[in-house]
Amino acid sequence: xxxxxxxxxxxxxxxxxxxxxxxxxxxxxxxxxxxxxxxxxxxxxxxxxxxxxxxxxxxxxxxxxxxxxxxxxxxxxxxxxxxxxx
Numbered sequence: 001x002x003x004x005x006x007x008x009x010x011x012x013x014x015x016x017x018x019x020x021x022x023x024x025x026x027x028x029x030x031x032x033x034x035x036x037x038x039x040x041x042x043x044x045x046x047x048x049x050x051x052x053x054x055x056x057x058x059x060x061x062x063x064x065x066x067x068x069x070x071x072x073x074x075x076x077x078x079x080x081x082x083x084x085x086x
Contacts, residue, residue, distance in 0.1 A: 020055050023071045027057055032078040041078065046071070 016024075029043050041059045047068065049056050057074040059067050069077070 023055055027071060027074060031081040033081055034078055036077065
């Protein structure tokens with residue numbers, strides 16, 4: 001996972017905002033359930049959307065495909081499956 005503070009070099013160095021840091025604390029690697037479909041997914045990491053440097057969630061479906069959603073959308077549509085290892 002990304003460190004709590006990260007420098008991004010595009011044109012000017014930037015640091016994650018406190019809102020972005022908090023979002024990273026809420027969405028952690030592990031298994032998540034899609035609320036509508038009931039599908040299971042494994043969060044791999046948090047990533048940046050290149051066009052605007054917003055945060056997104058990189059996750060893998062059970063068939064091995066990688067997916068990416070903006071972090072706010074991910075939080076609306078998925079819930080973490082809590083287990084003894086979480």
